[in-house]
Amino acid sequence: MTNPQDLLKLAVDVAEEAARLIVERRRGRITVADTKSTVTDIVTAVDRESEELIRARVLAARPDDSFLGEEGDDVLGTSGVRWVVDPIDGTVNYLYDHPTYAVSIAVEVDGTTVAGVVVDAPKGEVFTATLGGGAYLDGRPIQASDCAELSKALVGTGFGYDPVRRKVQAEVVQHLIAEIRDIRRIGVGAIDLCYVACGRLDAVYERGLNPWDYGAGALIAAEAGATIGGLHGAPVSPEMSIAAAPGVFAAFHDLLAAADPLRA
Ligand code: IPD
Ligand code: CA
Ligand code: CA
Numbered sequence: 001m002t003n004p005q006d007l008l009k010l011a012v013d014v015a016e017e018a019a020r021l022i023v024e025r026r027r028g029r030i031t032v033a034d035t036k037s038t039v040t041d042i043v044t045a046v047d048r049e050s051e052e053l054i055r056a057r058v059l060a061a062r063p064d065d066s067f068l069g070e071e072g073d074d075v076l077g078t079s080g081v082r083w084v085v086d087p088i089d090g091t092v093n094y095l096y097d098h099p100t101y102a103v104s105i106a107v108e109v110d111g112t113t114v115a116g117v118v119v120d121a122p123k124g125e126v127f128t129a130t131l132g133g134g135a136y137l138d139g140r141p142i143q144a145s146d147c148a149e150l151s152k153a154l155v156g157t158g159f160g161y162d163p164v165r166r167k168v169q170a171e172v173v174q175h176l177i178a179e180i181r182d183i184r185r186i187g188v189g190a191i192d193l194c195y196v197a198c199g200r201l202d203a204v205y206e207r208g209l210n211p212w213d214y215g216a217g218a219l220i221a222a223e224a225g226a227t228i229g230g231l232h233g234a235p236v237s238p239e240m241s242i243a244a245a246p247g248v249f250a251a252f253h254d255l256l257a258a259a260d261p262l263r264a
Pocket of ligand 2: 086088089090189212213
């Protein structure tokens with residue numbers, strides 16, 4: 001069965017269960033279990049526990065599906081349905097107990113994302129979308145802002161874990177900062193996209209997000225009427241992801257492109 005609403009229902013149930021788990025675990029002591037690409041790219045035992053829970057629940061309900069999670073081995077199924085999962089987006093916020101971190105689950109059918117959910121675990125906010133079915137926050141329809149002037153755009157972004165790339169990312173911010181309202185670095189790529197979807201940000205961009213970061217959030221932003229893409233007409237990809245209110249996307253894209261953000 002590949003009905004987007006059915007897939008979304010399972011995704012929401014599982015994401016909410018994982019969100020309850022990570023909030024509960026946060027009452028205890030959280031320590032870094034391992035580092036990945038760099039010393040600041042961390043994983044906690046709870047990232048792994050959350051992903052294991054999501055994987056077990058999804059594959060128990062749908063044993064023929066594929067599964068791509070940030071922390072574990074990929075599962076290659078036969079159904080054409082793939083689950084793309086970030087078990088804690090915003091692990092550094094989680095470690096420091098900054099109260100914004102999320103569980104993100106996207107569901108693809110034959111390579112197209114048809115359903116997505118992002119649960120802001122500490123706040124309990126649930127962002128959802130299905131392809132062609134609109135975007136919702138806690139069941140109420142949401143839409144991107146009507147911002148049409150770059151100088152009034154509140155812009156979110158993030159920085160990767162590689163120090164060379166971070167330096168360039170900071171230079172890009174320097175290029176943008178005098179032309180826009182302000183910058184926000186929330187620390188959760190999936191939430192950045194959902195905030196464009198509900199008008200809490202006018203634009204977001206980041207170089208280096210992975211499919212588990214943007215899979216659900218990009219669908220939610222697009223279904224909320226935001227324009228999404230990469231640079232120069234490319235689709236959203238790890239190279240660059242941009243989501244913006246439709247009235248400001250083109251101007252924001254051109255300003256960002258002029259900063260040459262792909263040079264590292
Ligand atoms: C990170 C967050 C952050 C973004 C990084 C991501 P993680 O994910 O989404 O906002 O700037 O690029 O890697 O490591 O917390 O799952
Ligand atoms: Ca992430
Ligand atoms: Ca993560």
